[in-house]
Amino acid sequence: MRRYARTLVAVALATTVVAGTAGWASGNAQQALTGPPPGTAAWRADHVLGRELPDPERDTPSEVSRFFRGLDDEDRQTLVTRHPLVVGNLDGAPVELRYRANALALKSSHDPRYAHLAADGHRRILAFDPRGRGQVAEVFGDLATARRVSVVVPGSDIDAGTFDRTTDVYGTPAGMAKSLYARTGPGTAVIAWAGYTTPVGLGLDAATGTLAEAGSARLTHFTDGLAAAGVPVTTVFCHSYGSVVCGLAAPRLHAADLVVLGSPGMRADNVRALHTDARVWAAKDPGDWIGKVPHIEFAGLGHGTDPASPDFGARRIPADDAEGHTGYFAPGTKSLRAFAAIAAGAVL
Missing domain, CATH: 3.40.50.1820 (Alpha/Beta hydrolase fold, catalytic domain)
Known part of the structure; x- marks a missing residue:
């Protein structure tokens, strides 16, 4: 019963x-997007700073934050330029740095779906995953x-x-x-x-x-x-x-x-x-x-x-x-x- x-x-x-x-x-069945941000493989292989970069998948936000506090602005900008999609989505990274990275990622995107996000250069985009x-x-x-x-x-x-x-x-x-x-x-x-x-x-x-x-x-x-x-x-x-x-x-x-x-x-x-x-x-x-x-x-x-x-x-x-x-x-x-x-x- x-x-x-x-x-x-x-x-x-x-x-x-x-x-x-x-x-x-x-409704249409969706597959959840999980895992580290796009570009993680290139980020992991990059030794441009002469040191290992924090792992987006394994390191905690506190560890990421501690890493960035140890960098000067030139090194930070180097990472933004080389890996905008990683830095822009890296939890624990400084927010101003994420803004810069996502502005660059959006500007570089050729996908018309995201043109409206890039049209205004003054938007504070804290995360962008295409x-x-x-x-x-x-x-x-x-x-x-x-x-x-x-x-x-x-x-x-x-x-x-x-x-x-x-x-x-x-x-x-x-x-x-x-x-x-x-x-x-x-x-x-x-x-x-x-x-x-x-x-x-x-x-x-x-x-x-x-x-x-x-x-x-x-x-x-x-x-x-x-x-x-x-x-x-x-x-x-x-x-x-x-x-x-x-x-x-x-x-x-x-x-x-x-x-x-x-x-x-x-x-x-x-x-x-x-x-x-x-x-x-x-x-x-x-x-x-x-x-x-x-x-x-x-x-x-x-x-x-x-x-x-x-x-x-x-x-x-x-x-x-x-x-x-x-x-x-x-x-x-x-x-x-x-x-x-x-x-x-x-x-x-």
Whole structure:
């Protein structure tokens, strides 16, 4: 009887997701991008400085940071020129050096998918990986002077091509981060992080945690790299499937606040199960279609308890005027005002 009941739950999950959305058939299976940045083999073989370079795959961000602190600017620039894709994606490297490296990598790229990222030479691109659908991270504000630093983790259908699309702006990491920074202002910085392989459409990838597991490792390594470079992250905002990433990363993230919005679940029954010391916040607009997705987890499908439900135990953020799944960062909304207060370190 118990097995039969579980089978019914699984069938209900599949039926509800297909009926409440475009259906799993609309999704395309993705292979998570893992491993060291492109160009690592040439980097490992390069002895231009007369010493071994840090290994992008094995060395920790702290070890990378320590290596770069021992170099003068000429040696640093030599590495940027010779290996822009490695330096630009090397967690623990100085952020200004990563900006330089990624500007060079984008300028040298002949892929039209990334032309929009290179068009403005003043953008602070903190990561750029052209492999697959492309991954990118951009900084809004000044990390050198910011007292509070936030990272925005997006959900499905985001890559380098859709990172800053002009349609559905507040559903993009760049749009969300830019809106948050405009509200918080000087003394803060916001990083739009599209640094993992996201699901495409509403297929099995979106209903399982495989891509989120890979993404959680990349997110923690990225934030550890910022901390090693002297820029600790204080708040992480996680939208939609990005909240699954953040739920799996939570025990290893050192942020003071973890904010989820439009979440399908965090692969945890409650806040305690996240094993984090961060304050956990949740926002969900009543009109968000994510509410049609059953918040259960069975046989690898589904992501568990709704973080916005009282049973989960997160602090609630008002979001009744967010207007759907991608309106949480829209100017003038209650949710954006609350997000800005959290990002600025206010006690709510």
